[in-house]
Amino acid sequence: MKEQIFVLEKYNSFEPRDIFECGQCFRWNRQEDGSYTGVFKENVLNVKKDNGKIIFKGICTQNIINTCIEYFDLDTDYNKIKDKLSKIDEPLKESIKYGQGIRILKQDLWETIISFIISANNNIPRIKGIIERISKKYGNKIEWNKEEYYTFPTPEQLSKATVEDLRKLGLGFRDKRIYETTKIINENKNFLNELQNEKDSALVREKLLSLSGVGPKVADCIMLFGMQRYEVFPIDVWIRRVMNELYIKNEDETKVSKKEIENLAQNKYGNLAGLAQQYLFFARRER
DNA sequence: ACCCAGGGTCGTC
DNA sequence: GACGACCCTGGG
Numbered sequence: 001m002k003e004q005i006f007v008l009e010k011y012n013s014f015e016p017r018d019i020f021e022c023g024q025c026f027r028w029n030r031q032e033d034g035s036y037t038g039v040f041k042e043n044v045l046n047v048k049k050d051n052g053k054i055i056f057k058g059i060c061t062q063n064i065i066n067t068c069i070e071y072f073d074l075d076t077d078y079n080k081i082k083d084k085l086s087k088i089d090e091p092l093k094e095s096i097k098y099g100q101g102i103r104i105l106k107q108d109l110w111e112t113i114i115s116f117i118i119s120a121n122n123n124i125p126r127i128k129g130i131i132e133r134i135s136k137k138y139g140n141k142i143e144w145n146k147e148e149y150y151t152f153p154t155p156e157q158l159s160k161a162t163v164e165d166l167r168k169l170g171l172g173f174r175d176k177r178i179y180e181t182t183k184i185i186n187e188n189k190n191f192l193n194e195l196q197n198e199k200d201s202a203l204v205r206e207k208l209l210s211l212s213g214v215g216p217k218v219a220d221c222i223m224l225f226g227m228q229r230y231e232v233f234p235i236d237v238w239i240r241r242v243m244n245e246l247y248i249k250n251e252d253e254t255k256v257s258k259k260e261i262e263n264l265a266q267n268k269y270g271n272l273a274g275l276a277q278q279y280l281f282f283a284r285r286e287r
Numbered sequence: 288a289c290c291c292a293g294g295g296t297c298g299t300c
Numbered sequence: 301g302a303c304g305a306c307c308c309t310g311g312g
Contacts, residue, residue: 023294116294117296119293119294119295120293120294120296121292121293121294121295121296121306121307122293122294122295122307122308122309123292123293123294123308123309123310124293124294125309125310126293126308126309126310127293127294129309167307170307170308170309171307171308172306172307172308173296173297173305173306173307173308174296174306174307175307177296177297212296212297213295213296213297214296215295215296215297216295216296217294217295217296218294218296221294234294235294236294236295237292237293237294237295238294281294285294
């Protein structure tokens with residue numbers, strides 16, 4: 001396939017570092033020149049900010065412009081979102097300054113499900129390593145610029161892996177969870193479509209929770225990063241820390257109930273809670 | 288060498 | 301509802 005290039009000159013809110021390192025994705029890697037290269041669907045792309053322009057370059061199965069508009073959600077006005085959130089309170093305003101270039105990617109639902117099951121009680125370098133090894137073993141190879149890249153395997157492809165195979169790739173106790181969830185989704189071809197088409201977020205959540213390895217936190221991440229449900233507020237150790245530091249001020253953050261954080265987020269941030277979560281999370285974790 | 292934490296979930300009580 | 305176990309890895 002032929003390389004394509006797309007130069008984006010007019011945009012609001014686009015900072016590669018913020019987008020790729022705010023914790024929403026695991027397959028984008030920083031290059032020596034500060035650009036990022038990643039794989040999504042059957043595409044390999046390099047994204048570079050140069051003189052205020054964003055340069056997208058790589059191998060796409062379809063038109064690179066449409067591919068980027070879709071994946072980077074370029075039609076959404078983040079200035080409007082940030083203005084709205086900044087007015088809520090000072091701490092959030094400060095966090096947004098730190099990650100002002102964040103955009104929530106429209107990631108593949110299936111890949112997001114598997115990736116966040118892997119993320120449970122795990123650290124980011126290891127999560128990235130596991131996903132890379134899974135892709136290399138079960139995905140398709142794409143060559144570009146004399147480098148080899150691998151697509152994330154489809155449910156069919158990943159269903160070839162046994163529990164033992166997965167354990168060998170370093171999944172640890174998550175091996176069984178990935179195996180079982182892959183089996184369910186592979187054998188029920190409508191599972192993902194039905195999930196996508198379900199309007200009621202509560203039902204979506206319920207369905208996700210039925211999958212092995214998907215608890216409340218992972219379900220929220222899947223809905224936020226794989227389904228554009230910006231009202232959910234994933235609560236992890238970092239967000240618990242921030243919310244306690246900023247608002248609750250309990251001397252022992254582990255004693256703060258999830259319910260209290262949930263209510264606080266819902267009342268303060270409403271249907272943009274997920275976006276607020278990203279700004280807070282990123283600003284706190286990078287500190 | 289040892290301990291601990293890491294974008295939690297699951298099984299058990 | 302609370303509590304411990306759980307693969308594995310990098311950092312103190």
